[in-house]
Amino acid sequence: MSAVELRGFGWRHAGRKAWAVRNLDLRVEHGERVLLLGPSGAGKSTLLAALAGLLAEDSGEQEGTVEIDGLDPRKSRERVGIVFQDPESQLVMARSGDDVAFGLENRGVPAGEIWPRVDEALRRVGFPYDRDRPTAALSGGEQQRLALAGVLALRPDLLLLDEPTANLDPAGAALVRDALTRAVDRDTTMILVEHRVADALPLVDRVVVLEPAGGVAADGPPESVFASHGDTLTDHGVWVPGRPLAPRRATTGPGAVLLAAEAAGLPPRLAATDLAVRAGEALAVTGPNGAGKSTLALLLGGLLGPGTGRVAATPALAGADHRRPPHRWRAPALTRRIGSVFQDPEHQFVTGTVFDELALGPRRTGATPDAVRSTVDELLARLRLDRLAGANPYTLSGGEARRLSVATALATAPRLLVLDEPTFGQDRRTWIELVDLLAELRDAGHGVVAVTHDADFVAALADRTVQVVPAVRR
Known part of the structure; x- marks a missing residue:
């Protein structure tokens, strides 16, 4: 004892x-x-x-x-x-x-x-x-x-x-x-x-x-x-049982299709999956552990190529480049069009400070120093990271690291945002602020895809839900 x-x-x-x-x-x-x-x-x-x-x-x-x-x-x-x-x-x-x-x-x-x-x-x-x-x-x-x-x-x-x-x-x-x-x-x-x-x-x-x-x-x-x-x-942000959360319903209906998975899969990690992602819509991807939800997020984010089927962008997302699959786009183009948030935030950190982590994407897309600072300062304040601007990302708490990973995906203002467990580690206050931010992006015409086990998040934000079925494993 x-x-x-x-x-x-x-x-x-x-x-x-x-x-x-x-x-x-x-x-x-x-x-x-x-x-x-x-x-x-x-x-x-x-x-x-x-x-x-x-x-x-x-x-x-x-x-x-x-x-x-x-x-x-x-x-x-x-x-x-x-x-x-x-x-x-x-x-x-x-x-x-x-x-x-x-x-x-x-x-x-x-x-x-x-x-x-x-x-x-x-x-x-x-x-x-x-x-x-x-x-x-x-x-x-x-x-x-x-x-x-x-x-x-x-x-x-x-x-x-x-x-x-x-x-x-x-x-x-x-x-x-x-x-x-x-x-x-x-x-x-x-x-x-x-x-x-x-x-x-x-x-x-x-x-x-x-x-x-x-x-x-x-x-x-x-x-x-x-x-x-x-x-x-x-x-103060503590999750007290029995306190309801207000839903954030969409202000308008969904817009044009931005991205579609057509029998896209990666055996044995992900069975063939069909779904369409629309502008102005928050799509929740649910399913049991091991079904391949994180793999699907990587396919939709252009970070993996499918083993079966295809992932296709539309002109609404990629313009003339829509004839090429997202995993074949050049890095700057992918960064501008699709922002990805990994299940493990630390897998996407590559710099020594929170500020530089947020500045990396805008700098790569050619933003001016003034524009970079303006974007970074706004995200730091919005996601309660401003006091941590000079901190090493690897010293953040789990909730802080998750908010930083979301902020890095937002820094280039992508039309489509793909998030894997976006509410992990959040207290009630930062959870609400994160949901509000994603709702604002959706209502401004961005597409939002969230892989999640958070039933409260689905109830508060999702306009539509797709459940991933586990692949048959031998």
Whole structure:
């Protein structure tokens, strides 16, 4: 069992002016189940990294103390398991079973115990394949379940979970929550960061709300925290259960077709798919994990060529260049016409600062320095990234990184926007602002395609929904 104690704890990432966490006093007792809430950028992920002993002394500045049973977390790593926001960062082996076994082997677990524990962990998280499944062939949601299995197999005393269901379809998310209910012993201490608050509440007995760089804003049993602080928390961006979200219906009907997939597929990742994307329409692409939704987004974005069928642009999107498929367009032309947002934001970051990341697209399309700065400043302000203009993109929180990835796609004002899980990691306030921004783009005549598991997002914005059916795998 592990108890957590933080006294005046603060952490500032190297090169940043603002503190990620500061003035934090918190104690979590043995066996407690804590839901950690707070607006995007409040330091939730930084706190989990500190408890896991992953904040290197040369990577930032620390105030106060953080201890696990009286020890520095760097000396307690074998007792702690963590699942990150990005599951791919935890996968190290080519085969799924080997990946779960990797941690057990490093801990010196007897050889005869390893594979039974691997199989048990895979079963408990509802992993749909056998041990031999290549990790490179997994969808983002499947990777997340595998990463969780790898941590549960270690049977940690302190379990840290950073949005473990963020990229899962509803059925997969329910499987993971069931796995946590079944697989985590009652004397295991658990700290969970999760934006699906209502779904997470049955897993916890305490809610702690962080104030950005200001310690704890609220702490106690869930029902009392939400009853006493619900309005304030909602205003600050915390997802309080039972607070409805206003839909953003289109102001006009859809316009001309911009892009069409005609039996477009990429076996075995994506079955042949037909859909049309129109100007002035928000199209939601849904379906179970592993169905190929992210692959479809890459095809529509011109970043992959289809293996079957075709993806065809219309003159409304590409003018005379419509005779060539999008994946054959030159990079500047593709950037002007179609903006893509990947499932993993870090896969599209290539510069050292948030400002330069946003400026890259306009610079490549020949915009003047004044026009570049005007575009960047507007996007920074609109997506609440202005205080982070000089920050390294790789030091952002998950929600901040997602907003930056959306902003980079918007920077060249493309006629068509293709987004993969655009609301991942957002608090209620930034979620609403992101939906409002996409609604404005749609109403101005842009086409919006969003791959998503976020039912609230679909209900608020989508004018039409297409469900992707999994390919038949042999």
